[in-house]
Amino acid sequence: MPTTVQRLRPQLAQIVRFALVGGVNTGTFYVGYRLLLHTGMPYFIAYTLAFIISMVGSFFMNTYFTYRTRPTWRKFLFFPLTNLTNYVVTSVGTLVLVNGLGLDKRYAPLLAAVAAIPFTYLLSKRILLRGHTDPATPAEGAGPPATVAGATASAAAPSAPSAPSSPSAPSAAKTRASTQP
Template identity: 30%
Template sequence: MNLPRNMPWLNNRIRPEFQQTLRFALVGVLNTGASYILFVILYQLFGYYIVASVLSYVGGMLISFILNRGFVFKSTARRGQLLPFCLVNLSSLACSTGVLYLLVEQFAMWVYFAQMIAIGVSMTINYLGYRTVFSSRRTNDQ
């Protein structure tokens, strides 16, 4: 998939750090939409919201790795990126699943709305983690 690396109309008007945040948001919208649709389908098929959440998260994680590495953080493929990426995602998954469970079971929140909040939690954790994993300043390539 060839995504534009430079957006001239964006580059001239917005600071690079904010451009990166905007690219992350764009990828996040795409990835979140795909993950949420998968969540709804799996929940309807199996009836277990935690299983549906975990499986949809893994599907989104695969899309996220490719798009965030190349488009958001403009990082080249290097050894040692996949394991930290997976660790960031496991941390994010644990937090978002915990939030989902808490909102549904303790606060009796509608499962679909609770999933949206859990996604917001995971997006915040992911951005901070991905920025570290894909940073060009990272010299410890394993």
Template identity: 35%
Template sequence: MNACGLRQLASFAAIGVVNTGVYYAVYVTVNLQTPYLAAHAMGYAFAMSVSFLLNSYITLRTKPTWRGFARYPLSGVVNLLVSGIMLHLAVSALDMDENLSALAAGLLATPLSFLVARWAITAGRPSTPPANGTIRPRVHERQR
């Protein structure tokens, strides 16, 4: 992975930490008035939306799209499945501690989750300037 990819992975991981706090804040607040599973679902949905926006703007420095938003939850599914498989193997096959294994599995699954998130957000976007040689100005330059 090149320097840009490593920067993006570090940003993705940092946003994941922030996002955990967002989830928990929403969960605790909503749980004051609703059952805990409903609070969990609302906190998760809100945190996933915040994560998508932060990763679009900060990690990948791109404008979010509805198509990317629809694909973005796949990164969470990949993380859940891969970390779950790693957790199971660590505990059942390697006889590792369940709590440490959960942390290790989550950390080890993060790079794959990042790759899926990056694909979800950026798939279908042009990676090179238009073929006719014109260079499109950045959004903030067009608004002047």
């Protein structure tokens, strides 16, 4: 029987990867935001454009690195819905911090983003791993990467050994073997 640490290890690793992606994504957003501000663009338009650019980058970093799944058009189209919560929380936070509290417009988005982190993690996980309760354990008796309500199954959780060409298949098989009783 696996210990608590063994059961939690895949989730903790996923959270660490999410945090790393978040750091890179925040840096990308902030550099883009500052560059757009430097052009004389109004701060909220600069904020919105930088947000959209970083959201596309976030999609690809989270699919490939955080959740180790394949990007699909369906996931790509739904991913912005999960980021809508992030956008609302950070937008309201930025507006309140700049207009309500007088915080410098250069730093307000960074502070507002902190409140959005838990929401973004949970919602992106739900969209990118749709149909999977445990990304380290595939569904019993499933065949090659399946379609679950139109979303492709995770490459981190290949459902059959028939996909050896997948770069993450050996590590997923190793994870399955180490987590099974």
